[in-house]
Amino acid sequence: MSSVVRDQDVDIDLGQLARAVWARRLRILTITLVAAGVAFAGAKIISPQYRSETRILIEPRAPAFANTQQANEAGAGPLMDELNIASQVQLLQSADLLKKVINDLKLYNLPEFDDAANGSAMSSILVKLHLKKNPMENPPEERVIDAFVERLQVYQVPGSRVIGINFTSKDPKLAAAIPNAMANVYLSTQSGAKLASNSEATRWLEPEIENLRQKVSEAEKKVAEYRTNHGLLQTNGTTTFPAQQLNDISAELTRVRGDKANAEARAQAVRNALSSGEASDTLPDIMSSQAIQRLKATESGLQSQISDLQTSLLNSHPRLKSLRAQLSDIRGQIRQETQKILASIENEAKVADLRASELERQKDAVQANSARAGEDEVGLNALEREANAQRQLLETYLVRYREAASRADSNSSPADARIVSRAIEPVDPYFPKVVPIVVVATVATLILSAIVTMLAELFSGRALRPVDGSRDTVEAETVAEDKNVPQAASVVAAVRRPVQPSMLAGVTENDGKDVIEETAAAEETPEDDNEFSIASVADYLTGSRASLAIAISPTGDNGSAVTVALTRMLANAGCRVILIDMTGSGYPTELMAESQVAAGITDLLCGEAAFGDTIHSDRLSDAHLIPQGQSDVRRAMRGVDRLSLLLDALAAAYDLVVVECGAADVAGVSRLTRSRDVEIILSLPEIEETIFVTLMTEFQAAGYERVVLMSGGEGAEQVLGQAA
Incomplete structure (x- = not known):
């Protein structure tokens, strides 16, 4: 075995590490297979756990019989934001709701929800050593709720208004029944809360509506008395009498002034025709006179006779003289009749002038009355606004009262949520997953075994080598064994x-x-x-x-x-x-x-x-x-x-x-x-x-x-x- 001097810099020999792992491959594989077998046996021994899920969509809902306006008002309500959804998640996990589900399904009779009553030996030892609180000190109801909460998971589906209810149990039927029961209890609780709200609304609105009716009656009575006392009688529902009268006088005055101007213009036209000697038979007033029309016809006949006789008689003939005298008389009559028409037109202008003067006087008087009436209308408007406000509030209360009363009487008020996916009885257990557990245990054991082998090789020094490349730190016996060279003592110190x-x-x-x-x-x-x-x-x-x-x-x-x-x-x-x-x-x-x-x-x-x-x-x-x-x-x-x-x-x-x-x-x-x-x-x-x-x-x-x-x-x- 190589040995490295303690003070020398060394490096890790990766090849040696790989060789060490390969040399111990049988041991590593044996340990890995044993670990896989233990993991497989443990996964089979563990009691299977089943999980099922129910999903609820939070959305505003109105009764089926609600009219279009009510439905629109319900739909126009505030949408559920993140805080509202989070509040509903907490409501689904409230103690009252859980207790109701536990009582409805009689979960307190199941050993699964009261493991403390059948505690294990390890749990008893921990309790005696004061390392764990004795679960029997808690009331049975609290122990059941704690076990229920441990298996329950309520969460909001990201990016939506859907709430998921997951429950894990050893019984697949129970795993599906509990989320569905929680969803039903939640919907009935929400519906009951809305019904209670409607009943409370009707009880509160009844005295308020009666009080508002009295206020509206008193306000309208004050308006009527004020109108009568100040003469502010309405003519067409919106205008007072003085204002209507002033409008009529103004319209009549305008008409009379127009007639006056028209009469003066007609009279002036007749004067101009008489003074200039022009024919006046073109004027409308002259032509419309029947007397003028007869005289004009007679004048025309005489002129025709004179024209006929002048062709056969002399101008001094008595017949012609007689006809000329008659023609002159007729023209005088026409002039006199025209003077009468002019006088009649001038009389019309005078009458129109007098009428206009009278109307102006009446207008001034009515304007003074209207000014006083305007000041009185300020108080009238205030009374009318008060009466209108009370009336609108009364109508609003009546609409709300009818809606709340109809919902309370029909006992129909759907919750602002609905079930979009009910839990079904699971077939495959949620835990344990035998194959993933065995695979993970096998891979982890293989990696750990290889790591332990490499660490042992490093600590022994066999996987270390000097960084500087020199071999003066290698022991002489190692050189002789590994390199097959002569002993160090036999080599001369210098080459000359x-x-x-x-x-x-x-x-x-x-x-x-x-x-x-x-x-x-x-x-x-x-x-x-x-x-x-x-x-x-x-x-x-x-x-x-x-x-x-x-x-x-x-x-x-x-x-x-x-x-x-x-x-x-x-x-x-x-x-x-x-x-x-x-x-x-x-x-x-x-x-x-x-x-x-x-x-x-x-x-x-x-x-x-x-x-x-x-x-x-x-x-x-x-x-x-x-x-x-x-x-x-x-x-x-x-x-x-x-x-x-x-x-x-x-x-x-x-x-x-x-x-x-x-x-x-x-x-x-x-x-x-x-x-x-x-x-x-x-x-x-x-x-x-x-x-x-x-x-x-x-x-x-x-x-x-x-x-x-x-x-x-x-x-x-x-x-x-x-x-x-």
Whole structure:
């Protein structure tokens, strides 16, 4: 079993958790099946409960014999709002209504509604321990009501004026009978309340109507006496006598004035005709005179005779003279008759003038009387308003009294509600639902068993792995058991043999002894010929075809310093190189950056800095640097998938991209490199045998063919010292 040092950061191995659950699958399935069986047996043992529902619609209703006006008035009443519906819900749950239903159905005789009388042993123990109140202390009626209320549910259907009544019982017939009985009692109670209201209304209206009749009679009597005393007699029901008289005089005066003006105009026309000598026979008054008409006829006959005789006789003939004399006499008579007509017209004008003067005098007198009558009408109007108000109130009371009396006498007053859905006897029980209970119990047991197994794996430490990727915290016996490598004591601490770095590429588990022998032989090699030095690794990377190098520093900042020295050596050799600081400590940034608060890789991954703003120059060489940054590392790691695009872009712009990962593990490097052609550099200034062998084996198992060891802390100090 692996063990992790207490002070080391660890991560959860999800694969190990899954393997642990799979390994214990038979135990988990057995527990799940047992739980399903227990749930099934428990569901079958529980007594079934049945539920049924009745629904009531709240709406204003009027008797069937009500006339149209009454029906309209009932329908025009206030609609039931939310508060009214809520009040009806509370009324359905009132104690009086419940008691009536209990008594009607004789529920107090059923053991279901008095469980306290047949209490269980557990209930008795709780009562003796004073953890529960003794239900027998309550009256039987209260116990029945409490049991009834526990099984009852009254609610308003959302968005409607419908109230639902649910009841749960062990007896399906009772589950349907109780909601229907509650609905019937509710409707009869509402109807009875309306009947009682009608009876109360008739009792109250009778004396009020009698009192109003007396008041109306007295008010009308006062109006009549007032009219008589002040002479305000009505002519056509709405107008008083003085006002009518004034209207008649005014109309007559207008007519007389018109006649006067007409007579004067006619007389003037006759005068004008006489004075000008014009023919007056065109005037209507002249032509309408019979005398003028006869004289005109005679004049016309004489003129005809004269005209006939002038053709045969001389002007001095006696016959002509006689006719001319007669014609002159006739014309004189016409003139005299016209004067008489003129005098008659002038007399008409004078009479009309006298009549108008008389009417004006009468009008003035009547106007004075009307003014006094108007003042008297103010008091009359007040009395009439009072009488009308009393009369209207009396008529209203009479209408209400007739309606209330007819409803009370007919004993018909429907409640403002009706049943829209009656409860029926249920066939399937409401509880327990065997299939859902078994399914839920099975799924819950399966999930809980898996969770318990994973928690046990976590607490034992088997599902934990070091975050930094180093294996120096793994016990030596675990390495020997799991990796099949030689014992840690047999590995030499340092490698000094002059061989190429590629010699370590592709080392396998079975090569442990060879490595030990080769590293042991390296002690005889001079230090100046160290092929694992910074210069040797730099020469190797210069000739490598890979554009990405991942530097692993299991020992911490001293290894990161060697990586910085390698980067600067490559830059001094003319290689375009950039280092990305992905260590936890940020030590490469401290060595290379001009400012420790420069934007870096974490800021880029968090979206808080642009790509170009994260690239900085090394303060001591031509190399470039992407610092660690100032953003939260954990939040930046959520966007680590975008790092692949960043590496592709940098590989296209630089000869070599060096990523210093610090003490990273193989899994972290695999997520970073994916399928790229990459060089893995193990930066170990002082070789530690356990770490070296473990890392080489793990990278080989992960499929990395080129793993390069870089040691020689003296070279790093020299490069860093020269740069300083």
